[in-house]
Amino acid sequence: MTIANEKDLFKQLRQGDEKAFQTIFKTYYAPLCLYASHVLSNDEKAEEIVQELFVHLWSQRKSLKINSSLKSYLFRSVKNHCLNWIQHLKIREKHAERVKEIAGLELNESDYFLEVGLAEKIEESIASLPEKRRQIFKLSREQGLKYQEIADQLGLSVKTVETHMGLALKQLREKLSDYKDYFIGLTLFNSKK
Missing domain, CATH: 1.10.1740.10 (RNA polymerase sigma factor, region 2, helix turn helix motif)
Structure with missing residues:
Protein backbone atom coordinates (compact mmCIF):
# COMPACT_ATOMS: atom_id res chain seq x y z
CA MET A 1 0.00 0.00 0.00
CA ILE A 86 6.24 -7.12 29.24
CA GLN A 87 7.04 -4.33 31.72
CA HIS A 88 3.78 -5.06 33.57
CA LEU A 89 4.79 -8.73 33.90
CA LYS A 90 8.21 -7.74 35.22
CA ILE A 91 6.64 -5.41 37.78
CA ARG A 92 4.31 -8.19 38.94
CA GLU A 93 7.25 -10.58 39.24
CA LYS A 94 9.27 -8.01 41.22
CA HIS A 95 6.28 -7.38 43.45
CA ALA A 96 5.84 -11.11 44.10
CA GLU A 97 9.54 -11.38 44.94
CA ARG A 98 9.27 -8.40 47.29
CA VAL A 99 6.31 -9.96 49.06
CA LYS A 100 8.29 -13.19 49.44
CA GLU A 101 11.26 -11.29 50.87
CA ILE A 102 9.14 -9.32 53.32
CA ALA A 103 7.26 -12.37 54.49
CA GLY A 104 10.34 -14.58 54.40
CA LEU A 105 8.08 -17.31 53.07
CA GLU A 106 6.94 -18.77 49.80
CA LEU A 107 3.74 -17.22 48.48
CA ASN A 108 0.72 -19.27 49.37
CA GLU A 109 -2.72 -19.44 47.80
CA SER A 110 -4.15 -16.54 49.80
CA ASP A 111 -1.33 -14.25 48.56
CA TYR A 112 -2.21 -15.15 44.98
CA PHE A 113 -5.86 -14.22 45.51
CA LEU A 114 -4.82 -10.95 47.16
CA GLU A 115 -2.76 -10.17 44.02
CA VAL A 116 -5.69 -11.02 41.72
CA GLY A 117 -8.07 -8.97 43.86
CA LEU A 118 -5.68 -6.04 43.76
CA ALA A 119 -5.43 -6.21 39.97
CA GLU A 120 -9.22 -6.20 39.70
CA LYS A 121 -9.46 -3.26 42.12
CA ILE A 122 -6.91 -1.30 40.07
CA GLU A 123 -8.88 -1.96 36.86
CA GLU A 124 -12.14 -0.91 38.54
CA SER A 125 -10.52 2.25 39.90
CA ILE A 126 -9.14 3.22 36.49
CA ALA A 127 -12.53 2.52 34.88
CA SER A 128 -14.20 4.84 37.41
CA LEU A 129 -12.14 7.85 36.30
CA PRO A 130 -14.00 10.47 34.22
CA GLU A 131 -13.64 9.70 30.50
CA LYS A 132 -11.05 12.35 29.53
CA ARG A 133 -8.99 11.70 32.69
CA ARG A 134 -9.09 7.94 32.05
CA GLN A 135 -8.04 8.46 28.43
CA ILE A 136 -5.08 10.63 29.46
CA PHE A 137 -4.08 8.19 32.23
CA LYS A 138 -4.14 5.23 29.82
CA LEU A 139 -2.16 7.09 27.15
CA SER A 140 0.46 7.84 29.78
CA ARG A 141 0.60 4.52 31.60
CA GLU A 142 -0.43 1.96 28.97
CA GLN A 143 1.06 3.51 25.85
CA GLY A 144 3.97 5.20 27.61
CA LEU A 145 3.36 8.60 26.02
CA LYS A 146 4.90 11.72 27.55
CA TYR A 147 2.64 14.61 28.56
CA GLN A 148 3.61 16.63 25.46
CA GLU A 149 2.75 13.69 23.18
CA ILE A 150 -0.62 13.25 24.90
CA ALA A 151 -1.32 16.98 24.61
CA ASP A 152 -0.47 16.90 20.89
CA GLN A 153 -2.58 13.79 20.25
CA LEU A 154 -5.64 15.10 22.10
CA GLY A 155 -5.30 18.76 21.13
CA LEU A 156 -4.87 19.89 24.76
CA SER A 157 -2.30 21.99 26.56
CA VAL A 158 0.44 20.22 28.51
CA LYS A 159 -0.84 21.95 31.64
CA THR A 160 -4.31 20.42 31.11
CA VAL A 161 -2.73 16.97 30.72
CA GLU A 162 -0.68 17.51 33.91
CA THR A 163 -3.81 18.59 35.80
CA HIS A 164 -5.81 15.55 34.64
CA MET A 165 -2.93 13.20 35.53
CA GLY A 166 -2.55 14.76 38.97
CA LEU A 167 -6.28 14.37 39.63
CA ALA A 168 -6.27 10.81 38.27
CA LEU A 169 -3.34 9.80 40.49
CA LYS A 170 -4.96 11.42 43.54
CA GLN A 171 -8.27 9.66 42.87
CA LEU A 172 -6.56 6.30 42.34
CA ARG A 173 -4.49 6.67 45.52
CA GLU A 174 -7.68 7.38 47.48
CA LYS A 175 -9.58 4.44 45.98
CA LEU A 176 -6.66 2.08 46.54
CA SER A 177 -5.56 3.38 49.95
CA ASP A 178 -6.11 -0.08 51.51
CA TYR A 179 -3.31 -1.39 49.27
CA LYS A 180 -0.83 1.50 49.66
CA ASP A 181 1.94 -0.75 51.02
CA TYR A 182 1.93 -2.66 47.74
CA PHE A 183 2.57 0.41 45.60
CA ILE A 184 5.93 1.55 46.97
CA GLY A 185 8.05 2.30 43.91
CA LEU A 186 5.38 1.23 41.44
CA THR A 187 5.37 3.35 38.27
CA LEU A 188 1.56 3.30 38.10
CA PHE A 189 1.34 6.05 40.72
CA ASN A 190 4.51 8.00 40.02
CA SER A 191 4.39 11.17 37.94
CA LYS A 192 6.24 11.13 34.66
CA LYS A 193 6.34 14.02 32.27
Whole structure:
Protein backbone atom coordinates (compact mmCIF):
# COMPACT_ATOMS: atom_id res chain seq x y z
CA MET A 1 0.00 0.00 0.00
CA THR A 2 1.42 3.38 -0.99
CA ILE A 3 1.69 6.33 1.38
CA ALA A 4 -0.84 8.23 -0.75
CA ASN A 5 -3.30 5.33 -0.40
CA GLU A 6 -2.67 5.26 3.35
CA LYS A 7 -3.36 8.99 3.63
CA ASP A 8 -6.61 8.63 1.68
CA LEU A 9 -7.69 5.67 3.81
CA PHE A 10 -6.85 7.51 7.03
CA LYS A 11 -8.80 10.56 5.84
CA GLN A 12 -11.80 8.34 5.05
CA LEU A 13 -11.43 6.58 8.40
CA ARG A 14 -11.50 9.91 10.25
CA GLN A 15 -14.79 10.66 8.46
CA GLY A 16 -16.27 7.40 9.77
CA ASP A 17 -15.98 5.33 6.59
CA GLU A 18 -16.37 1.69 7.71
CA LYS A 19 -15.05 0.34 4.40
CA ALA A 20 -11.81 2.26 4.91
CA PHE A 21 -11.55 0.78 8.41
CA GLN A 22 -12.18 -2.72 7.01
CA THR A 23 -9.47 -2.21 4.39
CA ILE A 24 -6.99 -1.10 7.04
CA PHE A 25 -7.99 -4.03 9.26
CA LYS A 26 -7.68 -6.61 6.45
CA THR A 27 -4.33 -5.18 5.33
CA TYR A 28 -2.64 -4.95 8.72
CA TYR A 29 -4.35 -7.31 11.19
CA ALA A 30 -2.40 -10.48 10.34
CA PRO A 31 1.03 -8.78 10.01
CA LEU A 32 0.47 -6.92 13.30
CA CYS A 33 -0.51 -10.16 15.08
CA LEU A 34 2.55 -11.89 13.69
CA TYR A 35 4.78 -9.02 14.82
CA ALA A 36 3.23 -8.88 18.32
CA SER A 37 3.46 -12.66 18.64
CA HIS A 38 7.15 -12.49 17.75
CA VAL A 39 7.77 -9.81 20.40
CA LEU A 40 5.72 -11.53 23.13
CA SER A 41 5.98 -15.24 22.28
CA ASN A 42 2.31 -15.36 23.23
CA ASP A 43 -0.19 -15.66 20.36
CA GLU A 44 -3.28 -15.04 22.49
CA LYS A 45 -1.94 -11.85 24.09
CA ALA A 46 -0.63 -10.70 20.70
CA GLU A 47 -4.11 -10.96 19.16
CA GLU A 48 -5.65 -9.21 22.17
CA ILE A 49 -3.23 -6.28 21.82
CA VAL A 50 -3.88 -5.93 18.09
CA GLN A 51 -7.64 -6.13 18.58
CA GLU A 52 -7.46 -3.43 21.27
CA LEU A 53 -5.43 -1.26 18.88
CA PHE A 54 -8.11 -1.52 16.19
CA VAL A 55 -10.86 -0.75 18.71
CA HIS A 56 -8.86 2.33 19.75
CA LEU A 57 -8.25 3.27 16.11
CA TRP A 58 -11.98 3.24 15.38
CA SER A 59 -13.16 4.85 18.61
CA GLN A 60 -10.56 7.64 18.50
CA ARG A 61 -10.56 8.11 14.72
CA LYS A 62 -11.76 11.73 14.82
CA SER A 63 -9.13 12.95 17.29
CA LEU A 64 -6.27 10.71 16.15
CA LYS A 65 -3.26 12.49 14.68
CA ILE A 66 -0.74 10.42 12.79
CA ASN A 67 2.47 12.22 11.83
CA SER A 68 4.15 9.21 10.23
CA SER A 69 2.68 6.68 7.83
CA LEU A 70 -0.35 4.70 9.01
CA LYS A 71 1.68 1.49 8.80
CA SER A 72 4.44 2.96 11.00
CA TYR A 73 1.88 4.23 13.50
CA LEU A 74 0.18 0.82 13.77
CA PHE A 75 3.42 -1.13 14.19
CA ARG A 76 4.84 1.40 16.68
CA SER A 77 1.60 1.26 18.69
CA VAL A 78 1.68 -2.54 18.80
CA LYS A 79 5.34 -2.48 19.81
CA ASN A 80 4.63 0.00 22.63
CA HIS A 81 1.69 -2.06 23.90
CA CYS A 82 3.80 -5.22 23.83
CA LEU A 83 6.64 -3.55 25.73
CA ASN A 84 4.17 -2.17 28.28
CA TRP A 85 2.74 -5.66 28.79
CA ILE A 86 6.24 -7.12 29.24
CA GLN A 87 7.04 -4.33 31.72
CA HIS A 88 3.78 -5.06 33.57
CA LEU A 89 4.79 -8.73 33.90
CA LYS A 90 8.21 -7.74 35.22
CA ILE A 91 6.64 -5.41 37.78
CA ARG A 92 4.31 -8.19 38.94
CA GLU A 93 7.25 -10.58 39.24
CA LYS A 94 9.27 -8.01 41.22
CA HIS A 95 6.28 -7.38 43.45
CA ALA A 96 5.84 -11.11 44.10
CA GLU A 97 9.54 -11.38 44.94
CA ARG A 98 9.27 -8.40 47.29
CA VAL A 99 6.31 -9.96 49.06
CA LYS A 100 8.29 -13.19 49.44
CA GLU A 101 11.26 -11.29 50.87
CA ILE A 102 9.14 -9.32 53.32
CA ALA A 103 7.26 -12.37 54.49
CA GLY A 104 10.34 -14.58 54.40
CA LEU A 105 8.08 -17.31 53.07
CA GLU A 106 6.94 -18.77 49.80
CA LEU A 107 3.74 -17.22 48.48
CA ASN A 108 0.72 -19.27 49.37
CA GLU A 109 -2.72 -19.44 47.80
CA SER A 110 -4.15 -16.54 49.80
CA ASP A 111 -1.33 -14.25 48.56
CA TYR A 112 -2.21 -15.15 44.98
CA PHE A 113 -5.86 -14.22 45.51
CA LEU A 114 -4.82 -10.95 47.16
CA GLU A 115 -2.76 -10.17 44.02
CA VAL A 116 -5.69 -11.02 41.72
CA GLY A 117 -8.07 -8.97 43.86
CA LEU A 118 -5.68 -6.04 43.76
CA ALA A 119 -5.43 -6.21 39.97
CA GLU A 120 -9.22 -6.20 39.70
CA LYS A 121 -9.46 -3.26 42.12
CA ILE A 122 -6.91 -1.30 40.07
CA GLU A 123 -8.88 -1.96 36.86
CA GLU A 124 -12.14 -0.91 38.54
CA SER A 125 -10.52 2.25 39.90
CA ILE A 126 -9.14 3.22 36.49
CA ALA A 127 -12.53 2.52 34.88
CA SER A 128 -14.20 4.84 37.41
CA LEU A 129 -12.14 7.85 36.30
CA PRO A 130 -14.00 10.47 34.22
CA GLU A 131 -13.64 9.70 30.50
CA LYS A 132 -11.05 12.35 29.53
CA ARG A 133 -8.99 11.70 32.69
CA ARG A 134 -9.09 7.94 32.05
CA GLN A 135 -8.04 8.46 28.43
CA ILE A 136 -5.08 10.63 29.46
CA PHE A 137 -4.08 8.19 32.23
CA LYS A 138 -4.14 5.23 29.82
CA LEU A 139 -2.16 7.09 27.15
CA SER A 140 0.46 7.84 29.78
CA ARG A 141 0.60 4.52 31.60
CA GLU A 142 -0.43 1.96 28.97
CA GLN A 143 1.06 3.51 25.85
CA GLY A 144 3.97 5.20 27.61
CA LEU A 145 3.36 8.60 26.02
CA LYS A 146 4.90 11.72 27.55
CA TYR A 147 2.64 14.61 28.56
CA GLN A 148 3.61 16.63 25.46
CA GLU A 149 2.75 13.69 23.18
CA ILE A 150 -0.62 13.25 24.90
CA ALA A 151 -1.32 16.98 24.61
CA ASP A 152 -0.47 16.90 20.89
CA GLN A 153 -2.58 13.79 20.25
CA LEU A 154 -5.64 15.10 22.10
CA GLY A 155 -5.30 18.76 21.13
CA LEU A 156 -4.87 19.89 24.76
CA SER A 157 -2.30 21.99 26.56
CA VAL A 158 0.44 20.22 28.51
CA LYS A 159 -0.84 21.95 31.64
CA THR A 160 -4.31 20.42 31.11
CA VAL A 161 -2.73 16.97 30.72
CA GLU A 162 -0.68 17.51 33.91
CA THR A 163 -3.81 18.59 35.80
CA HIS A 164 -5.81 15.55 34.64
CA MET A 165 -2.93 13.20 35.53
CA GLY A 166 -2.55 14.76 38.97
CA LEU A 167 -6.28 14.37 39.63
CA ALA A 168 -6.27 10.81 38.27
CA LEU A 169 -3.34 9.80 40.49
CA LYS A 170 -4.96 11.42 43.54
CA GLN A 171 -8.27 9.66 42.87
CA LEU A 172 -6.56 6.30 42.34
CA ARG A 173 -4.49 6.67 45.52
CA GLU A 174 -7.68 7.38 47.48
CA LYS A 175 -9.58 4.44 45.98
CA LEU A 176 -6.66 2.08 46.54
CA SER A 177 -5.56 3.38 49.95
CA ASP A 178 -6.11 -0.08 51.51
CA TYR A 179 -3.31 -1.39 49.27
CA LYS A 180 -0.83 1.50 49.66
CA ASP A 181 1.94 -0.75 51.02
CA TYR A 182 1.93 -2.66 47.74
CA PHE A 183 2.57 0.41 45.60
CA ILE A 184 5.93 1.55 46.97
CA GLY A 185 8.05 2.30 43.91
CA LEU A 186 5.38 1.23 41.44
CA THR A 187 5.37 3.35 38.27
CA LEU A 188 1.56 3.30 38.10
CA PHE A 189 1.34 6.05 40.72
CA ASN A 190 4.51 8.00 40.02
CA SER A 191 4.39 11.17 37.94
CA LYS A 192 6.24 11.13 34.66
CA LYS A 193 6.34 14.02 32.27
